[in-house]
Amino acid sequence: MTADSHRPAPIVRTLPDLRALTRRWRDAGETIGVVPTMGALHQGHLSLARAARADCSRVIVTIFVNPRQFNNPEDLAAYPRTEDEDARKLAPIGVDAIYVPDGAQVYPEGFATTVSVTGLTGMLCGAHRPGHFDGMATVVAKLFLQTSADRAYFGQKDYQQLQVVTRMARDLDIPIEVVGCPTIREEDGLAMSSRNLLLSDRARIHAPVLHEVMAQMAADLRAGADVTTLRPAALARLDSAGFTGVDYLELRAAEGLALLERPDRPARLFAAAWLAGVRLIDNIAV
Numbered sequence: 001m002t003a004d005s006h007r008p009a010p011i012v013r014t015l016p017d018l019r020a021l022t023r024r025w026r027d028a029g030e031t032i033g034v035v036p037t038m039g040a041l042h043q044g045h046l047s048l049a050r051a052a053r054a055d056c057s058r059v060i061v062t063i064f065v066n067p068r069q070f071n072n073p074e075d076l077a078a079y080p081r082t083e084d085e086d087a088r089k090l091a092p093i094g095v096d097a098i099y100v101p102d103g104a105q106v107y108p109e110g111f112a113t114t115v116s117v118t119g120l121t122g123m124l125c126g127a128h129r130p131g132h133f134d135g136m137a138t139v140v141a142k143l144f145l146q147t148s149a150d151r152a153y154f155g156q157k158d159y160q161q162l163q164v165v166t167r168m169a170r171d172l173d174i175p176i177e178v179v180g181c182p183t184i185r186e187e188d189g190l191a192m193s194s195r196n197l198l199l200s201d202r203a204r205i206h207a208p209v210l211h212e213v214m215a216q217m218a219a220d221l222r223a224g225a226d227v228t229t230l231r232p233a234a235l236a237r238l239d240s241a242g243f244t245g246v247d248y249l250e251l252r253a254a255e256g257l258a259l260l261e262r263p264d265r266p267a268r269l270f271a272a273a274w275l276a277g278v279r280l281i282d283n284i285a286v
Helices: 015-027 043-055 073-078 083-093 132-147 156-171 194-198 201-206 209-222 227-240
Strands: 032-037 058-063 097-099 151-155 177-181 243-253 267-275 278-285
Touching: 015 032, 015 058, 015 097, 015 132, 032 043, 032 132, 043 058, 043 083, 043 151, 043 177, 058 083, 058 132, 083 097, 097 132, 132 156, 151 156, 156 177, 156 267, 156 278, 194 278, 209 227, 209 243, 209 267, 209 278, 227 243
Parallel strands: 032 058, 032 151, 058 097, 151 177
Antiparallel strands: 243 267, 267 278
């Protein structure tokens, strides 16, 4: 029996309680899917929970705002925390548990280990957010082991994160399948993100320009143009739309994230840009 889809799933706050639950599922021969999140759930997160629900006997959604992947304390403090609303959003999907650990469950006193994935973390977001991917890989490794899940579901919006998590699980022989799911977008093309809640009404109007610029660049790249030629006009359009800075606008190989000028192999176009104090990221296949 899966969770009753008409009531919120039980919220589990301690590791012993979580392991008691998963032990029963394991003893019954059931498969477990996990959706790691930091809360403030939107339709992108919910699409991951639905994918897990379709694939697995049991589904755990984790909610933990991980301090180790924020290099700016103000960013950590401003991150939305909406546990009750998140639980209501998950109820119709029928997840079996929501794991909401506090810091002591994840980083107990004396915790001294960091998971670092080299080769995939020195560029893109890793170049602009020092320590971010070490903090992310560390907490995800712990959540994989704490939940003992068979499959983990991540969105392709955070494509670099997806690559890092996949490599980390493979390198550490964690017996879990990492499943990448499509980016979910608003009707105007803006990639869904918890950070979108921080946009002012005026900024929200201009936010979709990022995806519009990227879609045009992708079309031109497919037609034979190179990134160096296209980038100046793209940056000018973002500037005119009110974006105050662009951390990166790059074409990289879909596997391994090598920097490219033209899509001579499966590739993705990546961007991170600032609008009204909010950092928006996106990527699309080329």
